[in-house]
Amino acid sequence: MELAALLALSHYPELQNRKVKMVIRDVKGEPVEASFSPFNFIKSRKNKVYKIIIQKGSFMERLDLNRQVAALGHEMAHFVQYDERGYFNTLITLLGYVMSDKKRMRFEKAADKLAIDHMLGPQLLDFSFYTSDQEIRSYMDAKGYEY
Numbered sequence: 001m002e003l004a005a006l007l008a009l010s011h012y013p014e015l016q017n018r019k020v021k022m023v024i025r026d027v028k029g030e031p032v033e034a035s036f037s038p039f040n041f042i043k044s045r046k047n048k049v050y051k052i053i054i055q056k057g058s059f060m061e062r063l064d065l066n067r068q069v070a071a072l073g074h075e076m077a078h079f080v081q082y083d084e085r086g087y088f089n090t091l092i093t094l095l096g097y098v099m100s101d102k103k104r105m106r107f108e109k110a111a112d113k114l115a116i117d118h119m120l121g122p123q124l125l126d127f128s129f130y131t132s133d134q135e136i137r138s139y140m141d142a143k144g145y146e147y
Helices: 002-009 038-042 065-085 087-099 101-126 133-143
Strands: 019-025 032-036 049-055
Touching: 002 019, 002 065, 019 065, 032 065, 038 087, 049 065, 065 087, 065 101, 087 101, 101 133
Parallel strands: 019 049
Antiparallel strands: 032 049
16 A cells, blocks of 8 residues: 555645655544644644545455555545645535535545546546546546546
């Protein structure tokens, strides 16, 4: 999984000098999720800590490399979303995420588009939870990206 994380991270130059940790834990919930340090609000942008938490024994550990890159690239897109929103707006967004399926889907599809904008479209065509292949291809065509 380390290679997949490095490949996904290589698509995000804005995260290159950031603290991005990948943690495999025996936790309940999603098989993979983006998280951040609760102290990020007092840290400068370059000192913020972002985490990708992978559920131990989940399908994530059994995916092929390309699909791992797609999943991790999607999660890294959330880090860019968090940076763009700032800490408090991120908390408000995440509250909406929990309270509304419509807002959750909008947030997740925006992360997919962000991953596509970081040239991970071909990987997302191989593995995406939130955006259909047709939507991915349509977005890539509109942007002039190859797949």
